[in-house]
Amino acid sequence: MSALETLTEIHPLLKAAYLPFKRIYSQEVTRGENDHKRTTLFEKIxxxxxxxLELKSIGKDDTRITPEGKPVLSRMASICKDMKKDIEECYNVLNAQEKRGxxxxxxxxxAWNKQLVSYATRFTNRREDLTFTLSMRTVVTMEKMNSKYVF
Structure with missing residues (x-):
C-alpha cells in the first residue's frame, strides 16, 4: 500500500483512482477480520x-434476604444471569450477520467490527467478574471454616 501511495504523488489521476481502492481494500480487510472475530467470540462463549459447567457442583447461595424480606440474588447468580443475556444477544447478532450477503x-x-469488539470485551469482563466472585466466595468459606475450628 505504501508503494501505491508513493505513486499517487506523481499524478493527480492516480490519486483519484487510488483513494476508492484504498477505501475498498480497507473495508475488505475489516470484513475478513470480522470473520475471525466471530470465531473468537464463539471461543470466548x-x-x-x-x-x-464446572461450577454446577457448587451449592446455591441465594439465601440472602433484604431487610424488607425479599430474596437477593447472589453475586454469582447475578453474573450468570448477565452472561446468559450477553450470550443470547451475541448469538442473535452473530446469526444475523452470518445470514447477510x-x-x-x-x-x-x-460498524459490525465495533459491535464484535464490544461483545468480546463484555465476555472478558464477565469472566473476570466470575473469577473475582469465586475468589471472594473462597475467602468467605475459609473464614467460616476457621471460625468453627478456633481453639
Whole structure:
C-alpha cells in the first residue's frame, strides 16, 4: 500500500483512482477480520460456558434476604444471569450477520467490527467478574471454616 501511495504523488489521476481502492481494500480487510472475530467470540462463549459447567457442583447461595424480606440474588447468580443475556444477544447478532450477503457484510464491516469488539470485551469482563466472585466466595468459606475450628 505504501508503494501505491508513493505513486499517487506523481499524478493527480492516480490519486483519484487510488483513494476508492484504498477505501475498498480497507473495508475488505475489516470484513475478513470480522470473520475471525466471530470465531473468537464463539471461543470466548465456550470458555465461559465450560467454567459454568464446572461450577454446577457448587451449592446455591441465594439465601440472602433484604431487610424488607425479599430474596437477593447472589453475586454469582447475578453474573450468570448477565452472561446468559450477553450470550443470547451475541448469538442473535452473530446469526444475523452470518445470514447477510457478501455485499452487506462488506458495507457494514466497520460498524459490525465495533459491535464484535464490544461483545468480546463484555465476555472478558464477565469472566473476570466470575473469577473475582469465586475468589471472594473462597475467602468467605475459609473464614467460616476457621471460625468453627478456633481453639
Amino acid at each position: 465456550k470458555d465461559v460456558m465450560l467454567i459454568l 457478501v455485499g452487506i457484510k462488506f458495507l457494514k464491516a466497520a
